[in-house]
Amino acid sequence: MNTRILFRYGLIACGLLFTVACSTTQNAASAQQETSEKGTSEFEKAIEKSIAYEGLFTVYQDTTNGSTKLAIKEDQLDKEYIYFGLSQDGVLEAGHFRGAYRDNKVFKVRKYYDRIEFVAQNTNYYFDEDSPLSRAAEANISEATLVSAKIEAEDKENGIMLIDGNAIFLSENFNQIKPSPSPAQRPGSFSLGSLSREKTKYSEIRSYPENTDVVVEYVYDSPFSMGATSDAVTDNRFVTIRFQHSFIEMPENDYRSRYDDPRVGYFMTETDDQVSTDATPYRDLIHRWHLVKQNPEAELSDPVEPIVWWIENTTPLEFRETIKEATLAWNEAFEAAGFTNAIEVKVQPDDAEWEAGDIRYNVLRWTSSPIPPFGGYGPSFVNPRTGQILGADVMLEWVFFSNRMREQDIFADDIAMRERLGEAMNGSYCTFGHHMQQNNQFGMSALHVMGAPEEEFSEFQKEALTMLILHEVGHTLGLSHNMQASTLHSPADIHSEELANTIGLTGSVMDYSTVNVSSDRSNQGRYYDIKPGPYDIWAIEFGYNPELDDEDYREDVLSRSTEPELAFGNDADDMRSPGKAIDPRVMIDDMSSDPVAYAVDRIELTGELKNGLVEKYGTREGQSYQELRNAFFTLMGRRATQAGVISRQIGGVYRDRAFIGQDGGSRPFTPVPAEKQKEAMSYLAEYLFAPEAYSSSHDVYSYLQIQRRGFNFFSSTEDPKIHDLVLGAQTNVLNHLMHPATMKRITDSRTYGNEYSVADVTADLTAAIFEEDADSNVNTFRQNLQIAYTERLIGILGSDAHDRIAKSAALYNLQQIKEMTGARGAANNETRAHTAHIHLLIDKAMES
Ligand SMILES: [Zn+2]
Numbered sequence: 151m152n153t154r155i156l157f158r159y160g161l162i163a164c165g166l167l168f169t170v171a172c173s174t175t176q177n178a179a180s181a182q183q184e185t186s187e188k189g190t191s192e193f194e195k196a197i198e199k200s201i202a203y204e205g206l207f208t209v210y211q212d213t214t215n216g217s218t219k220l221a222i223k224e225d226q227l228d229k230e231y232i233y234f235g236l237s238q239d240g241v242l243e244a245g246h247f248r249g250a251y252r253d254n255k256v257f258k259v260r261k262y263y264d265r266i267e268f269v270a271q272n273t274n275y276y277f278d279e280d281s282p283l284s285r286a287a288e289a290n291i292s293e294a295t296l297v298s299a300k301i302e303a304e305d306k307e308n309g310i311m312l313i314d315g316n317a318i319f320l321s322e323n324f325n326q327i328k329p330s331p332s333p334a335q336r337p338g339s340f341s342l343g344s345l346s347r348e349k350t351k352y353s354e355i356r357s358y359p360e361n362t363d364v365v366v367e368y369v370y371d372s373p374f375s376m377g378a379t380s381d382a383v384t385d386n387r388f389v390t391i392r393f394q395h396s397f398i399e400m401p402e403n404d405y406r407s408r409y410d411d412p413r414v415g416y417f418m419t420e421t422d423d424q425v426s427t428d429a430t431p432y433r434d435l436i437h438r439w440h441l442v443k444q445n446p447e448a449e450l451s452d453p454v455e456p457i458v459w460w461i462e463n464t465t466p467l468e469f470r471e472t473i474k475e476a477t478l479a480w481n482e483a484f485e486a487a488g489f490t491n492a493i494e495v496k497v498q499p500d501d502a503e504w505e506a507g508d509i510r511y512n513v514l515r516w517t518s519s520p521i522p523p524f525g526g527y528g529p530s531f532v533n534p535r536t537g538q539i540l541g542a543d544v545m546l547e548w549v550f551f552s553n554r555m556r557e558q559d560i561f562a563d564d565i566a567m568r569e570r571l572g573e574a575m576n577g578s579y580c581t582f583g584h585h586m587q588q589n590n591q592f593g594m595s596a597l598h599v600m601g602a603p604e605e606e607f608s609e610f611q612k613e614a615l616t617m618l619i620l621h622e623v624g625h626t627l628g629l630s631h632n633m634q635a636s637t638l639h640s641p642a643d644i645h646s647e648e649l650a651n652t653i654g655l656t657g658s659v660m661d662y663s664t665v666n667v668s669s670d671r672s673n674q675g676r677y678y679d680i681k682p683g684p685y686d687i688w689a690i691e692f693g694y695n696p697e698l699d700d701e702d703y704r705e706d707v708l709s710r711s712t713e714p715e716l717a718f719g720n721d722a723d724d725m726r727s728p729g730k731a732i733d734p735r736v737m738i739d740d741m742s743s744d745p746v747a748y749a750v751d752r753i754e755l756t757g758e759l760k761n762g763l764v765e766k767y768g769t770r771e772g773q774s775y776q777e778l779r780n781a782f783f784t785l786m787g788r789r790a791t792q793a794g795v796i797s798r799q800i801g802g803v804y805r806d807r808a809f810i811g812q813d814g815g816s817r818p819f820t821p822v823p824a825e826k827q828k829e830a831m832s833y834l835a836e837y838l839f840a841p842e843a844y845s846s847s848h849d850v851y852s853y854l855q856i857q858r859r860g861f862n863f864f865s866s867t868e869d870p871k872i873h874d875l876v877l878g879a880q881t882n883v884l885n886h887l888m889h890p891a892t893m894k895r896i897t898d899s900r901t902y903g904n905e906y907s908v909a910d911v912t913a914d915l916t917a918a919i920f921e922e923d924a925d926s927n928v929n930t931f932r933q934n935l936q937i938a939y940t941e942r943l944i945g946i947l948g949s950d951a952h953d954r955i956a957k958s959a960a961l962y963n964l965q966q967i968k969e970m971t972g973a974r975g976a977a978n979n980e981t982r983a984h985t986a987h988i989h990l991l992i993d994k995a996m997e998s
Pocket of ligand 1: 625
């Protein structure tokens with residue numbers, strides 16, 4: 151039984167049964183009056199017209215003007231509490247949205263003469279109390295005094311002091327609601343005005359023995375708003391953010407912190423051991439739930455308190471069973487850690503007396519918001535002193551199932567999404583739902599064009615929802631991403647339903663793998679993972695098995711990290727953005743142990759599907775062409791993504807994090823074999839750069855129409871921008887191959903085995919982009935590509951970020967290009983113009 155849900159009074163008693171709550175306060179006050187006439191009269195006067203929300207911190211709210219007083223008991227002084235801030239509702243543009251987890255910190259309540267201070271503590275450092283150094287633990291560490299409030303009345307007899315609650319809750323002292331202006335912010339983008347003291351008000355107060363929650367409606371005024379507006383904002387001048395402050399009692403229990411290891415991926419609180427002489431003086435606390443066996447002797451036991459999930463009553467009925475099953479699927483992983491029934495799932499009743507934002511409940515929430523920041527998000531909040539997870543939610547967005555499409559997101563990786571959200575999200579942000587939605591749209595389009603039967607679509611959607619829930623619930627258990635997990639099976643095994651059902655489609659549901667649609671309908675296995683994979687089971691054992699408190703056992707478990715099915719690499723390791731990270735096995739949107747072969751298969755598939763689009767979507771009488779257009783952009787987006795996957799081989803370096811002497815480990819860095827890199831280059835030449843790569847299937851382009859809505863073509867015309875689309879895919883890959891980090895690594899890694907030099911890579915690129923039509927007419931896709939490539943070579947010449955080896959290669963290739971294109975004798979007008987353009991660019995670059 152979860153004790154956190156037992157304390158269910160407070161708001162109900164105070165809010166609904168108004169008179170009862172009031173008289174309770176008065177009774178308490180008159181009882182106090184008997185004991186201390188003078189001391190309480192002042193105290194009593196201060197709260198006489200107030201409702202009391204009694205709990206960890208008692209909040210008195212004045213019934214005449216809504217202001218609050220906070221009661222501090224003497225025994226609360228100098229004690230630590232946990233603060234947790236949660237956006238209850240907001241506008242995405244301002245970095246707030248329903249269910250966004252914000253600050254999570256430790257604070258102390260202190261008395262300074264006639265004032266009460268709330269002081270945030272720095273939890274980044276650890277000092278062993280036995281070391282004399284611990285006496286200097288405060289050296290050069292700045293605490294943050296968040297609030298200092300005058301004691302307005304005191305009940306000396308009972309040791310209670312009253313301070314102004316407005317200074318704490320109606321301010322931004324505990325959590326900065328309005329984001330600081332960012333230098334990267336574009337002029338004219340949305341921004342909040344000034345906090346209105348008059349309009350900002352309490353929306354809800356709840357107090358329980360273990361936590362006190364105050365929900366505030368912050369209103370920001372900007373009378374002459376200049377910034378961009380949002381449909382979600384009713385009037386741009388007045389914007390409301392609903393925000394919840396929670397003060398939480400520091401848990402006193404036998405929870406034992408568990409320290410992080412680089413071979414497993416958990417969210418964590420980083421802590422430095424300040425008295426250690428170690429090269430890695432880390433005591434990084436992984437985030438995990440406090441699970442205790444009912445029967446500690448038993449190999450398998452139910453926990454004393456399971457992790458209880460509630461499906462929010464806003465969840466569409468038809469999804470609830472799948473959500474429940476997917477959440478409970480994690481119990482398999484906990485069994486490896488010694489726990490049965492670790493997770494329970496219940497449904498929030500329609501007439502529940504608590505709301506989903508209540509931190510005492512872990513809720514699988516469902517919303518459909520205007521600009522969904524994700525399809526799913528699984529945050530948790532912790533005790534920063536120990537890493538114990540105290541609560542979590544999973545936010546799900548209806549957009550996950552919709553066919554809405556934001557074409558500007560086709561090439562946007564989630565970095566763009568992060569930028570849109572600013573600093574709101576810190577480390578826990580997950581764009582998996584967004585990633586899934588793109589994959590779902592691809593999968594659905596593929597099924598449509600390949601003529602799959604109706605029941606296949608519902609099976610597909612069920613697997614997709616299962617995958618989403620598995621992933622987001624995985625986050626709430628403490629797991630971070632594992633972008634290497636999709637390398638588990640060979641391309642030959644990847645469509646085996648048997649393997650997917652027993653072992654898993656990938657090693658981990660924490661990967662962003664691609665939807666596994668088979669190009670052969672008769673050989674369709676699982677589209678997505680339907681259960682935690684071998685890595686997930688191992689990671690849960692690492693995090694939760696009580697036996698791992700034993701150092702030797704911990705080492706035994708960790709020594710397995712070299713097993714291929716336990717491969718792990720997180721967001722910092724993955725190569726999703728151009729120039730980022732080093733190991734091509736750690737990539738999003740890839741699949742199988744041969745991601746290049748798989749990507750080529752995807753590209754072939756998108757080509758075939760593209761040819762079937764007009765026939766499948768263009769014949770739906772009585773409909774506009776919007777769906778055809780969405781399907782086309784989805785296919786092109788997938789195709790571009792797969793070209794990106796292929797490109798990561800070039801200049802790639804496999805990294806191994808096995809510890810020294812660990813069985814199965816290799817040296818940390820091994821360059822990708824030259825043959826593999828060259829193979830990747832030849833596929834890029836064929837599928838991305840070749841003259842015919844995009845010039846076929848012209849017929850579909852004339853159907854790509856958006857359904858008109860109002861005046862929505864004012865900012866851009868409605869005709870399809872085919873050349874921009876194609877060039878976008880091509881430059882995405884050039885951005886990676888010609889990135890200073892990639893080019894430097896190609897050269898550096900030659901010292902430890904790389905045999906594909908910058909000179910060779912650029913020569914092969916130049917050949918791929920220029921050779922085939924060097925003596926003939928150049929089509930317009932190639933004209934764009936050739937100029938873009940030439941401009942990038944010129945850019946390297948003048949770049950501070952590139953090394954001299956890259957500059958020399960750039961210079962040489964520019965000379966080669968001029969030579970190759972110099973003899974275009976019989977060319978048509980446009981090719982002559984294009985060639986003259988290239989020559990001018992090169993000549994100018996050579997002069998300067
Ligand atoms: Zn995620």
